Amino acid sequence: MSRSTDTATLRVTLLGTGTSTGVPVIGCSCRVCRSSDPRDRRTRCACYIEANGLGILIDTGPDFRQQALREGIRRLDAVLYTHHHFDHVAGIDDLRPFFFENSRPIPCYAPPNTARVLYRMFSYIFADGTYPGVPRLHLHAVEGPFEITSRYGDAARLRVEPIEVLHGQLPMYGYRIGHFAYLTDASQLPESSYERLQDLDVLVLDALRERPHPTHFSIDEAIQVARRIGARQTYFIHMTHDVLHAEVDARLPEGINLAYDGLQFTCRLTTS
Ligand SMILES: [Zn+2]
Ligand SMILES: [Zn+2]
Structure with missing residues (x-):
């Protein structure tokens, strides 16, 4: 009997898919904020990404606690930060329960500019670290591909590749793991990043709303970028309350859809 090639897969759960205010927006009674569609x-x-037995987070926004409870996240080996805006980092202190049974520090990876800001914003975690009960996080400023190893004593490892994107004028990272890439908060991609985004099974991409915005792709801009990258499937994230899921999703081209909170999918981790 010939042994079939074992194609390792990674599993992705989109914990949140909304813009910085969340949707519904506080105090708003527009049709999207009042919509009964859970999407x-x-x-x-x-x-949240599960691959090679590891559990990896991209960003810890202000809703992280509720998202982790909703999805039953139990394992965490590393956090990848895309940039230092509040809607992507404010839940960092809620990483504490991941130390209740496993005191090993959690490595956090970030672009150098974001690492500097995180260090300042959360100095009680990163600078002194002596107050009992603070999360034990090791912050790494990364400028190229790196490897994550297990916090749980097994031999699991995983290669991660930062992908540079521009968020208005702010250089920040998306991340590629295997045939999956996650690009939030982007308004432009350097040429070198397009080269790193070939042969994707799934691309997750920022698409704020229909109208243009200085620091995020609009839906039409995101469609152009998604077509150029050519992933087998693209999901849009970071939408505002201008976007009614059923209406906008219905007009998107084949292979491009709006994401929603809790959406799960799998991708190839390796080619062979
Ligand atoms: Zn941002
Ligand atoms: Zn954002």
């Missing part, structure tokens, strides 16, 4: 309720963007 129109969007918590702040974050993503």
Whole structure:
């Protein structure tokens, strides 16, 4: 009997898919904020990845606690930060329960500019670290591909590749793991990043709303970028309350859809 090639897969859960205010917006009674479609309720963007037995988060926004409870997240080996805006980092202190049974520090990876800001914003975690009960986080400023190893004593490892994107004028990172890439908060991609985004099974991409915005792709801009990258499937995230899921999703081209909170999918981790 010939042994079939074992194609390892990674599993992605989109924890949140909304813009910085979340949807519904506090005090708003527009049709999207009042929508009864659960896909129109969007918590702040974050993503959980399971691959090679490891559990990895991208960003810890202000809704992280509720998202982790909702999805039953139990394992965490590393956090990848895309940039330092509040809607992507404010839940960092809620990483504490991951130390209740496992005191090993959690490595956090970030672009150098974001690492500097995180260090300042959360100095009680990163600078002194002596107060009992603070999360034990090791912050790494990364400028190229790196490897994550297990916090749980097994031999699991995983290669992660930062992908540079521009968020208005702010350089920040998306991340590629295997045939999956996650690009939030982007308004432009350098040429070198397009080269790193070939042969994707799934691309997750920022698409704020129909109208243009200085620091996020609009839906039409995101469609252009998604077509150029050519992933087998693209999901849009970071939508505002201008976007009614059923209406906008219905007009998107084949292979491109709006994401929603809790959406799960799998991708190839390796090619062979
Ligand atoms: Zn941002
Ligand atoms: Zn954002």
